Structure formats: C-alpha cells, structure tokens
Amino acid sequence: MKVLTSFFDRLVQRYLPDAFLFAIILTIFVFLLGVFFTNxxxxxxxxxxGNGFWDLLAFGMQMSLVVVTGYILASxxxxxxxLVKLSSLAKTPGQAVMLVTFVALVACLINYGFGLVVGALFAVHVAKRVPTVVYRILVASAYSGMLIWHGGFSGSVPLLIATPGHFLEDTMGLIPVVDxxxxxxxxxxxxxxLITLPIFNRYLLKGADPLRTTNASLWKDESKEAENATVVQPTTPAERLENSQVLSVLIGLMGLIFVGYHFVTNGFDLNINIVNFIFLFLGIILHRTPRRFLDTVSDGVKNAGGIIVQFPFYAGIMGMMASSGLSEQISLWFVDFSTEYTLPLFTFISAGIVNIFVPSGGGQWAVQGPIMIQAALEIGADTAKTAMAVAWGDAWTNMIQPFWALPVLAIAGLKIRDIMGFCVMILMFSFxxxxxxxxLF
Structure with missing residues (x-):
C-alpha cells in the first residue's frame, strides 16, 4: 500500500496537468482517435x-449552483x-479519513450533488479539527463518495429505465428499481x-507525503475575523431593505413551501434541481439578511470558475465520441467476446472506459445503453444487471476523471493533481x- 500509493502520488504530481489542460489534451486525443479509427x-x-460544445450548458449551470448554493448554506x-460538532467525532488522522469517507458515501447514496458538496465541506471542517491529517487524502476520501452514487437514489440509469416512456422501453420494457x-x-x-472503503482510505495515509498538504486559507481564525468585523448600521431606505430579516424570511418560506409541495406530489424525488432549491432558500433564511446572503454569494461564485469554463469542452468531447461512433466501437469490442455470464462484467469495464470520454451518466446511457441492451437480449443476459453495469462503470472511473471532481476541488481549494494519485488507488480497490x-449474483 505504501509503495503503490507513494508511486501514484509522485507520478500524478509530476505529470498530471491542471484540470483545464487535461480537458484540452483529452479533446485532442479523442479527435485523433476519431480521425484514425472511424470514418x-x-x-x-x-x-x-463544435456541434456538441454547448450541449451541457444547462447541466453546467446546475453544477455551478451546486458549488455556490452549497457554499452559501455551509457558511x-x-x-x-x-459540521463542527460532527467533525469532533474524529480524534486522529485515521479516524478523520474514515469519518469523511463514510459521510460522503452516505450523502452520495442519497443524492450525488448533495454528496459532492457535503463531502467537500465536511472535509474542510474535519481538517480544522484534526490539523495533522493529510488534507489531500481527506479531500480524495470525500470525492470517493461518488463511487456509490449510481447505485443510490439519484442514479440516472435505474431511475430512467423505471420511468414510463423512456427511449428503450420498446426494447427492454420497464425495469422497476426492485430489480x-x-x-x-x-x-x-x-x-x-460502505464498510470497506473507509478502511481502505485510512491506509492511504501510509503512502502520502505530508509536506504537500498545506492550504493556508483553511486555517484562518474565523471567530477573530467576526470579532474584528465593523458593523455598519443602515441609514438609507435601500440599506434598510438590504438588512431586512423580514424579506429573507418571506422569500425563504415561499421557497420551502414549494419544496414541501414538490415532495408531497412527487414522492422522494431528490433531483439536482430540488437539492439546489433547498440549499438556496435555506441559505437565504439562515443568513438572515439579504446583505449577508449576497456577500456570501460573491465569495461562493469564485469557486465555480473551473466548472463554467471546462464543462463545454467535455460536451465537445462527448459530441465527438457519439457522432463519430467511437463509443459504439468500444462497446461492440467488449460485446464480441462476452457470454451470458460475463456480459455484465465486460459491460461494466467498457462503460468505465467510455466514461473517461463521456463523463455524464445520462449521456453515456444514451450512447451505450442501446448497444449493451440489444447484446443482452441476443445472448440471453440479464437486462437489469446489464443496465446497472453501465451505471456502475460510469461511477467507477469518475475516480480518474476530473469532470465530477471540479466542485469538490473548488470547495476544498486544491488542484486535481493533489488528489488523483490517491484516487487511482481507490479506483483499483473498488474494482x-x-x-x-x-x-457472484
């Protein structure tokens, strides 16, 4: 463990560029693959x-709001x-890593957007409680919660194929979540x-370089800042409105009433939009005044820059993969040597490879789902298990794909090379x- 962890950490630190450059290099790589291996x-x-470049605008906005609203609520x-009280459960670096991993896994099991924000924010608070912990491993542990999201309540593939009218209903029918x-x-x-990953992440501490963990912004004394802050009394009607608790309560309650209505009419539908909605309006109420809320928004928006710039590049990569047929070729290559028994396993591996280039669960299912389900029907494999194999493959290689790590890194104040060496180890273990x-089943 120590040798492998140290090796991958040094390798990544030396050769992995910034997440934005990673997206550019991946773009050029997929372009060359398309030219040489497709028509x-x-x-x-x-x-x-170019045609696919702007296809993730709505999703990019959603993920930007995940970061901003999560920051607002956490502030x-x-x-x-x-969070401070919960973080007090950790007394040692090993306990800190295990606690953050478990909390992130449970949170991502509930909802992936919720899990990304909660895991990253909790890692920051635990790092303050246990300053001797290797912070980079703590953040990698928070991100490792994403491994479990597609097997949880926000998994896009299992929820989609259980919904009447999905695009493969004529081929595979409806598959309930019980299957x-x-x-x-x-x-x-x-x-x-849930049981083994916290333990595994704890052993990553043995191979880490503790000298590369400093993040000075985490350790500032917020209580002293609050004491030294100058309180300015509102003097004009505009300033009184900006500092009015009544306005915050009124609009906040309006938002929370809609949240209640949503759950009453739709059941436990904790989608990314409703998560952002809850975070936003709870933040408005708990900050008490519009002025405090807006000041926090200004700070939170700074964390979303990487998402805004990089998501269009991944949309362009997805466009090349789908339109050129590269995704189909990768999938068919694994189908060629699969049997009824091994198809789910090879589907999982192929989905993991495709996910590096198409890092979106819904987008990947649209590209790969029809191929794998048709193959399952032809050789008599379990269609429900095959569909979940695509889902788990998508979740698995998220560990080495910066796409989903961007919100976590923005909140934690780290770069992708700081955690990727540890994420490689998590990838190999989780396989x-x-x-x-x-x-086995």
Whole structure:
C-alpha cells in the first residue's frame, strides 16, 4: 500500500496537468482517435466537436449552483456549528479519513450533488479539527463518495429505465428499481463499499507525503475575523431593505413551501434541481439578511470558475465520441467476446472506459445503453444487471476523471493533481467489490 500509493502520488504530481489542460489534451486525443479509427475525417471531427460544445450548458449551470448554493448554506452559523460538532467525532488522522469517507458515501447514496458538496465541506471542517491529517487524502476520501452514487437514489440509469416512456422501453420494457437498486448484486456492492472503503482510505495515509498538504486559507481564525468585523448600521431606505430579516424570511418560506409541495406530489424525488432549491432558500433564511446572503454569494461564485469554463469542452468531447461512433466501437469490442455470464462484467469495464470520454451518466446511457441492451437480449443476459453495469462503470472511473471532481476541488481549494494519485488507488480497490457483485449474483 505504501509503495503503490507513494508511486501514484509522485507520478500524478509530476505529470498530471491542471484540470483545464487535461480537458484540452483529452479533446485532442479523442479527435485523433476519431480521425484514425472511424470514418470521420478531420473536418467532420471538428464539426462533431463544435456541434456538441454547448450541449451541457444547462447541466453546467446546475453544477455551478451546486458549488455556490452549497457554499452559501455551509457558511451559515447553524450549519457551521453542526459540521463542527460532527467533525469532533474524529480524534486522529485515521479516524478523520474514515469519518469523511463514510459521510460522503452516505450523502452520495442519497443524492450525488448533495454528496459532492457535503463531502467537500465536511472535509474542510474535519481538517480544522484534526490539523495533522493529510488534507489531500481527506479531500480524495470525500470525492470517493461518488463511487456509490449510481447505485443510490439519484442514479440516472435505474431511475430512467423505471420511468414510463423512456427511449428503450420498446426494447427492454420497464425495469422497476426492485430489480436494479434493490437487487442482491447492487445491495452487495453498496454495502461492501460502505464498510470497506473507509478502511481502505485510512491506509492511504501510509503512502502520502505530508509536506504537500498545506492550504493556508483553511486555517484562518474565523471567530477573530467576526470579532474584528465593523458593523455598519443602515441609514438609507435601500440599506434598510438590504438588512431586512423580514424579506429573507418571506422569500425563504415561499421557497420551502414549494419544496414541501414538490415532495408531497412527487414522492422522494431528490433531483439536482430540488437539492439546489433547498440549499438556496435555506441559505437565504439562515443568513438572515439579504446583505449577508449576497456577500456570501460573491465569495461562493469564485469557486465555480473551473466548472463554467471546462464543462463545454467535455460536451465537445462527448459530441465527438457519439457522432463519430467511437463509443459504439468500444462497446461492440467488449460485446464480441462476452457470454451470458460475463456480459455484465465486460459491460461494466467498457462503460468505465467510455466514461473517461463521456463523463455524464445520462449521456453515456444514451450512447451505450442501446448497444449493451440489444447484446443482452441476443445472448440471453440479464437486462437489469446489464443496465446497472453501465451505471456502475460510469461511477467507477469518475475516480480518474476530473469532470465530477471540479466542485469538490473548488470547495476544498486544491488542484486535481493533489488528489488523483490517491484516487487511482481507490479506483483499483473498488474494482474488486463491483466486479464480484456482477459475477457472484
């Protein structure tokens, strides 16, 4: 463990560029793959790239708001006190890593957007409580919660194929969540990761370089800042409105009433929009005045820059992968040597490879789902298990794909190279319980 962890950490620190440059290099790599291995010429690949470039605008806005609204809520006095109290459960670096991992896994099991924000924010508070912990491993542990999201309540693939009218309904019919999320193989994978991943991450501490953990912004004394802050009394009608608690309570209650209505009419539908909605309006209420809320928004927006710039590049990559047929070629190559028994496992591996280039669960299912489901029907494999294999493959290689790490890194104040060496180790370990889940059940 120590040798491997140290090796991958040094390798990544030396050779992995910034996340934005990673996206550019990946763009060029996919362009070359399309030119040499598909029927698309250079101009066609450029066209595929340009046509897909803006396809993630709505999703990019959602993820930007995940970071901003999460920061807003976490900056409220009430939430800060709760996170500080919860972080007090950790007394040693090993306990800190295990606690952050477990909290992030549970949070991502509920909802991936919620889990990303909670995991990152909790890592910051635990680092303050246990300053001797290797902060980079703490943040990698927070991000490792994303391993479990597609086996949880916000998994896009299992929820989609259980919804009437989904685009593959004529081929595979409706598959209820009892056959996917609550199946024996999925429960085995989820429970095994919940138990073993915190322990595994704790052992990553043995191979880390503690000298590369400093993040001075974390250690500032916020209580002294609050004491030294100058309180300015409002003197004009505009300033009184900006400092009015009544306005914050009124609009905040309006938002929370809608949240209640949403759950009453839709059940436990904790999608990314409603998570952002809850974070936003709880933040408005708990900051008490519009002025305090807006000051926090200004600070939180700074963390979303990487998402705003990089998501269009990943949309362009996805456009090249889908339109050129590269995704289909990768999928079919694994299908060629699969059997009824091994198809789910090889589907999982192929989905992991495709996810590096198409890092979106819904987008990947649209590209890869029809191929794998048709193959499952032709050779008599379990379609529910095959669909979940695509989902778990998508979640698995998130560990080495900066796309989903951007919100976590923005909140934690780190770069992708700071955590990726540890994430490689998490990737290799997690392959074991996921593969066993598809082979044993």
């Amino acid at each position: 698309s010429g250079p101009m066609e690949m450029v066209t595929h790239w 409220t006095p009430v939430v800060k006190r709760f 996917t999320l609550f199946s024996p193989f999925n429960i085995f994978i989820v429970v095994t990761l 074991i319980p996921i593969a066993l889940g598809f082979l």
